[in-house]
Amino acid sequence: MITTRMLKSGFKTAWSHKLRATFMIASVMIGIASLTVIISLGKGTQEEVLSRVKKFFSATTINVMSGRVRMQGTHAKMDPTTTLKLSDIEDIAARIKTIVSWDAGQVELDKSASFNGQNAIVSLHGHMPSAEAVWNLVITEGRFFTKAENDGTARVAVIAPDVRKELFGDSGPIGRQIGIEGVPFQVIGTIAPRGPDPHGMSQDDQIIIPLNTMLKRTVNLDYVIAAKFIVTDKHAVNSAAEQITQILRERHRINTDEGDDFTVITPQAVNDMIRRATRVFNLYLPMLSVVFLIIGALIVANLMLLSVSERMKEIGLRKAVGAKSKDIQLQFLIEASSITLFAGSVGFAAGALLLLPITKMIDVPYTISWSVMLFCLAASSFIGIAAGFIPARRAAVLQPVESLR
Template sequence: MILLKTFKIAARALRRNTLRTLLTMLGIIFGVGAVIAMVSLGNGARAQLEASISALGQNVVTVFSGAMSRGGFRGGFGSAGTLTVEDYEAIRREVPGVNGASPEVRNFAQLAAGNQNINSEIRGVGAEYLDIRSWPCSLGENFIESDVRNGHKVALIGKTTAEILFADEEPVGQIVRVKNAPFRIVGLLASKGSDMWGRDQDDVLLVPYTSAMRRLTGDTTFRSLMLQAASAQILTTLTNQVTDLLRQRHRIMGGREDDFTVRTQQETLELFDAQARTTRELLFYVALISLIVGGIGVMNIMLVSVTERTREIGVRLAVGARSRDILLQFLTEAVTLSIAGGALGIFFGVACSRLVTKQLGWATLTSAGSIILAFGVSAGIGIFFGFYPSLKASRLDPIDALRYE
């Protein structure tokens, strides 16, 4: 009851100069808003990354052309042509525990059907690619191993590409031309949505990798190989076996660096998360500086308030108020000021997160934990930066305070 009355007195004191109170809260509003927005962006990015990694399939190991340093990407990563058809066949033949495997060749090209055209990604893959990625066809069916072996001109079309080229028509059985080569669509892929970089995975045309290499790209090597392990327990063993086999085939001796990179889904997630951590830390320090500035503003305004209300403090002490009552009153005012700023900052941060999602399409995820943290930080700022002015007020001599003009 006493605490509630103290809060009411504090709120009344802050309302005496509304403009000054609002200006004092600005630093806390921006600081807390930045914390909320930062955590929301970080949570959203990680959730989207996990979803994208999961969308690759279960127990997937990816072998990339080119080397990658432990801390990040190298210039040749994923682009240097070091993986061959013979490497792919050797892995299928000699590495136990591989349930499925598919090469991957990527390029962009103009697709045409009737009087419609679109620039889309062409992906040359194997017959097991859809099984590895858990990516079914919503219409039609996947191409088969004989299509790959013979380089047949068949294709699977993504939902976005199909809608642009064929509108409301059923795409299965239609012909799409790629670099003047006619490909017959045998299946419509189920929608996958955006990947971790925000790219539309449904804007794609999948063709047998043999057809892509012979007729579309002219490549003789692969960008990557996707392997599916029989179980999660053998992922490490399978990774080591693939590495040893490729080092042997590529004649990489002793301590020489690999010209390929083998990554599990968990390793890929950890890599991207480590790269995003630097950005999160930068945003955290920006928010921290803003909160400190806001806290200093609270301390300054409370010192001004103590000076302006010196006679009031003297009267209260003279009629029996204890020093700890004065301390509690001014500390409550500081905490109320900070919590109010924190509440406005939470709304500001959530609004910014939603605006980013709407305008930029970035995933954001505001958690209850971040809101509780924001309230806790706000209260902590009020206590820390409001303690000295409150202590100063509680130590005033009543006689000197009553004489103050």
């Protein structure tokens, strides 16, 4: 009962000093708004990258890349070697019992494809027949190639939407002969759009041909660039990844003091890499806005102190008519935190609005979460209480006779 009366009275006096309240609100608002923007942008970027990557690295997959993969910012830098052979991959698949399916591939970028005078720059991918299932490819027309076609180095191709559009326009591609770097291939299927890969590159400019055909007839190589294994369940991932490493080191005759000439990527490792790469967004920038918040808190504390000395008479009067020390203390805490809580709400709203144009500009999904809002509100009321504490103490210990004079 007494507390509700005091709450009402506290709110009233907090707002009766408009200019001071405005300054306090502004100082906290800026900090909270920047925190909102930064946390949401960080989360948005991370989620965007994670969701892109999740399509590639579902929980039961292990990817093996040839050479060492290093992270540079949010991008993986690859440095492929010529040592990863198809036989390595086949051996792994045969020896590890938890592997249920697998694919291996080779890639050549910027290859030319032609049909009937139409040309397209494509990325040429060689895959195993199992790639359709391993990569969740959606066949829109025709079919994927078979084991027999791969074994027999058949010149058959499955094309992605952009290639189809550039070479065939509206006409049907199935059964047509196209030229890839001058070599004739028969189109046997088309696949649905897949969007960008984890590096942000389009996958819709691909032509997929049997790996054997690619290695023996097109690029004349005997190694692959990457392989993907799918294991029985996610608990099998780590031990399978360890075994893959062992088998490859063994087969590549790598001494114990030498590093791997390949990279095994588990979903956990990918997550860790992304979190490390986005740390600047998710740790350092929020720290910067916490500094803003601390400055805001100092301003609030300062203005509240000023308010205490300005309002000696009011404090004395309140004490004379029966306010106890804790009542006065509570009043100043309520004043400070009601102002900062309001400022926090406004700051959050301002940040949420500001995010609209920013996310549009840098092409990141607009995400704003309840947890961010709750955090902002909690932070701003905490600031109020922390910043109001010393002024409130000072007001509370004033003697009524001293302050009434």
